[in-house]
Amino acid sequence: MKIRLIYIASLAIGLLLNSCGKDFLDKTPQGQLGEGQILNGEGIEAVLLGAYSIMNGNVSGSWGNYAAAPSQWVFGEITSDNAHKGSEESDQPNMNLIEKMNPNPANDNLTTMWQVYYEGVLRSNTTLNVLKQDQEGNKEISATRATEIQAEARMLRGHYYFFMWRVFRNLPWIDENTTLEESKTKPNDEDIYEKIIEDVKFAAENLPLTKINGEAGRMDKSIAKAYLGKLYLYQKKYDLALPLFRDVLAGKDLTAMPFEDNFDVEKEDGPEALLVSKHAINPNGSADNANVGDMLSGIYAAPVSCCGFYQPTIDLVNAYKVDANGLPYLDGEYRNNPYKSDYGLTAAQKASYQLDVTLRVDPRLDYTVGRRGVPFLDYGVMPGDPWIRKSEGYEQPDAGPFVGMKTMIKQSQFASHAVAGENYITGLDVNIMRLADVYLMAAECAVELNDLTAALTYVNAVRNRAAKLPAKTVNGQPVANYQVKPYPSFPSQDYARKAVRMERRLELAMEGHRFFDLVRWGVAKNVLESYSSFEGNYIPFFRGLVFRPQNDYFPIPQTEIDRSGGTLKQNQGYN
Template sequence: MKKIITYIMIPVFVLASGCSEDILDIKSQSQYSETTYFKTAPQFNEGVVATYSTLLMNGLYSRDAYYLFDLLANDAENNVFLLGDVAQLHDYSYGPTQPQMSDLWRNLYRMIFRANLVLAKATEWQPTLQTDIDKKTQYIGEVSFLRGYAYFMLVNLWGRVPLKLEFSKATELTPRAGSVDDVWAVVETDFINAANSLPVVYGAADRGRVTKGAAIALLGKAFLYQKKYAQAESEFRKLTTAPFTYTLNANFDNQFSATNNTSVETVFDIQHKWTDWASGDQYYMFGGQEAWGGKTTHTGRAMEYGWNDWNNTFVSPALVKAFKYKDEVGDDYTDPRAHYTFYGDADSGGDTDFCHTCTKASKGGSLMAVYAPDANQPGPYTYPFGANNAIGYNWRKYEYYETKEFYAGPDSNINTQIVRYADVLLMLAESLIEQNKIGDAMPYINTVRARVGAFQYTSLGTHDNAQTILRRERQLELAGEQVRWFDLVRWGIAKQTLNGEKQLQLGKQPFEDHHVLLPIPQIEKTTNTALSTDISEDWN
């Protein structure tokens, strides 16, 4: 079963001002403080779990991260139903007050704050039992990973961000780091410390916690993003041999279904748990993560992206087109992953059928009623998905539509993939290609392709050709997984690629040079005067 991420509020530590009345100097014995609370392994565990919980806060993986990175990268395109603040992402019309970006900044720093608290208190904790000593090592590894992950996101999205590494200085105004290298150094150190402290696997009760493999994968990714290709190769290769047992999920579909919580392919994911409405507010992802959520940590992605539900996005025409390319002999080819990624017409390669395992339709007022008028008709149903109709090209990946017609609410418990083994193999292949070890890279690309029955390359050709193949593989394999934005920016091709796609879609080229970094949030500029003078053109 899935590990339930329980939201735990770290106790509020109250510092009272001095007073001459002795009786008023008596401290409440029932009030927690930072000096009295963190004394036992269960208390430290609460602090660690509270740090994990930030992954499901605003700007992150209960809702906003999907929109942020799928729309920015043009994996997804906004439908007319999408709210205006999020719709700004698809044409880069946002500014420093964009809400989801501000939330992302704030909650990444909240993750850092909580990690710093656990790290600070762990230095004071001197357990005597071996089990507690082991737990201390593990907890330090977990929060080191989470802090490294937060800074990994921050440095990629905003560049020279403030480095806040000590809990005791949490309230101090902090200037931007002197260079992006300073931030990357923190990322590397945190992931190295995590890899040295974390176990390879956990028992079932602790499934969902970060592992040694997750830390190694993110360290390799940090090296790759900095173009330290030999070091990246070294880290990724570790994950292909013992003691690690990662392999590809035999069924691509299963990796994005409710069965993915125990997948052999998952390296690091966001655990989602659906219980019922009674355990918490179903719409917690709009801001009540530590007040409304209860035991439910589901994601709204499936309902919000769902064509037969809120239908806030559809698959971008550029992504649909990318699944059609030339094979090695120059013939037209449609990649099999199109079928698993989106619903579309036969020519696109998308899935034309819907609700394959439904036994009885219950359509109500859904769009499905238009195409399947018999309420007792079993699935599958065939719809005119495609570019020239009301349904369009819509997401199949991460959706439940093979087993149900529509959602009663945002109740998806399909875990969000952050790093999976296919991604690792492609990053390993990329690190090899960029070292001109092109022949060594081909088997890793072919392994990923073989899983879906795609043709196998016999040669990757020149460096430039191999690079083109690798980049296409990442686009198709990882579509809708919030990866492509980071890829386009680090490859230095975001502007040319996205403006080319947007010209066809919107009739304009809205991406400007400064869009490779997000704008520093206005709230940060207002409250942190140590940073506010170090920003260019009111952007970054």
Template structure:
């Protein structure tokens, strides 16, 4: 009996244990999306980790201000645009255009977290890679090079933003012990050099970094470091031999606007771009960083909200040209290109009749000019607060009406998602940096050739002589478009610098570069205080009293939570 009883009790216990285990599995199912090392140490696992690292280019999921598009950090801070919309919307953005950011501002943390999340994901790939089995050494080298490229990209972003930042690689385990007192340019160079020397020219997927994307990044790093001779040599090689990841030789597209149309993206001008998608079940796989940057108001128009990122009057004025079609960098802001700021949409408006560079109307939405295929921009009806944000709308980030339902559409609470990629770097950017390098360490004649290549493309396709995409053919003239080439040799470096720097302003308008260019040229304080002096009169409720402080505002404040949790990281000067 005793024996039987023991057996009986054991059987009951076994049933109870089985029932408990089943309940435990039911109540605590295996976590989805969480993998252990054994699942990742193979070709499928490591490639999935690499894809995840690429995904960090857009910033953390559902977070504005963290992406490499830098519409706030590069364009608003650089005078391309005002914050836009109205004073009370996203007030954390207001200090960017006024140079009043504090370390406690949450959007500063958003950008920092975006950079270091990307660095962390790239490091995770590099840390796992030696453990991977079933993969050739050659394939492992390609993954290593791509991961180091992504890491270098994020460190490049951090360096531009804060200058003094801690280096974190796959060997670091004690984050609290990190410091930011050592210049990280040599380490960025090392990652990019490895990628340039290792990556294949041709890659299977659009959006992958290849040998030439790494070369362009490395040459750009040289420009920031003022290593002009090294940059010149590398740019010469890139221009002669560079190809995109599909093996197509780099070239300017025939039409400037092809770089901002979803059906034309990943073209011969694309060096490296964030790949966005629409309709895959996730709104954050779309161009989430720009979800607020559409015209505001009623009627048929792209986006559901909210009127942010409005081009400045100073930017619009920059596109004025003289009788020969050349820009006027010394006098452009003395008078305004006519706007409808004082008028309702129902009131008649006579557009500006002077000479303009057509890139204005591919970059800025202004009244009476076709806004892609949405019809003519109506003016005030699409503007949230004209006194605060001015009369203009952004355009390069905006999709076409014909895209709705396929690559764009309204989602969530009414905002719009779209699959329009963001070009982190394109060939026109490379040509103009190459021109700079030639000015500093080579030939003014070659520099002039590169600048004229960019200007010739601008002159070739204007809204007045060809119908915009999906826009019915029209004979309407929206301006007196006039773009000329530099035919007289530059007299000296000073004149050449002025030409190439202003050309970058025009060509890359609203693309997140301007502020960082001004800083690397060492003229940010001069240019931004001149801008603020004039714009504070045009936008008193927006910019009155704003000042750029030399020695402080060239870099952003390091987030206060970073300073609090990492004793070795020191705050930037002035904050």
């Protein structure tokens, strides 16, 4: 990244001063102001909003922000058994290298991730600096509000660092006390994880229970507690994480919160929303504050007409199959006699293809994946190949027969929630952490603490909510044999562990969690090489994946090592 991105500067970066209707983040950046213009109450609040604005993974413009998307689809999903990069091999070829676990330090996706989130760190540090100057001087900000601002800025900084830590691991720690000269040569030779915890712990102790000014998208105590629990979970400190998760879940009934509302642009900020990246189309129709990170995932054909990336895998789709008791297959049995829609059929066979309505599946499948013969939002029945991008001259799509759904909005919502003429750029928010995620993290802790009764309760809450999903139908008839039942018991800790891990996959698929889960569980090599063998039977590009020890994380961008004069050291295995 450009060195200026990690300098400590007395400038307001990306001040968001114009209000336009969708929460406090729906504002247009107005440039940079000098220190004298921001050392007042209004200016400091504006600088804080500038720090929030990096939540959507975008510094400016619209195209090119995919690797920094808050959904983390590039690093968290196409690296896993859930999703393919999609599109054609020749489009965004550096993403192919990431998907195949063969990244190199020159990969532009790494640079994007590094630059954007260090910009977020800088803006958080700038907020803390100008706040400190105010509190040492005129004190235009009250002591109570000053503590809240500090907590918001540190929560943001902790989040930005954690996103980068999962990808790069070895990072230079730049905070509000780092001088300009120090920042130029700050090494990445110490583990910054405890510093991330310190930031989020301060936020958990000092943020209010309710959002500042009632503005959706703000940090609050529940978000910070859930996030702190997640940080402890990554350390396997289950005894510290579980009480935090329980505090967040107290009094909540997940079964009363419709699953599909989490992905509806007109039902945002509901009771399940926790940490959310807020998105909106600007008043002038521009896309800076929109969901530009997920814009490539649109359906390739009209009415979206771009861009054909981010396709669910055959393996993921089959993982939604259930047994006669309405329970998932926990040991890979779902790969027996796999369902592939019309993939691999000849043109004549595709022309006469009939959907198998007897397929016994969890209903979350058809609210996560678009498959041929099944209604897709309000677009009509998904027609198969016409919606999927493939290389010219090839009969089969490059990445299988399925499309994603969670990043899409309804066609009827285009006029109000999409950029005119660019329906793939929408105002749909991204749930970085939602309540079901916390239920399943709590279940994981309970399993590892051998409280199988509590774990069963948490998992079954998620499954009982899934059972309420309306069946997808054509001509009044269900398009599948939908079943999802609660587990009657967890007979052993090992069984419970498998159940929780499978439930995280089914519930949170295509939401950016899967690869990072596999890594922290220590199973990435076995799972991904097994997946490659299965998926490669049908799509040869994905055959032969080798997961090496360094693949738990990614290389430091070479541009950053060069700009540091060699102070930054490359991650082991990528030299």
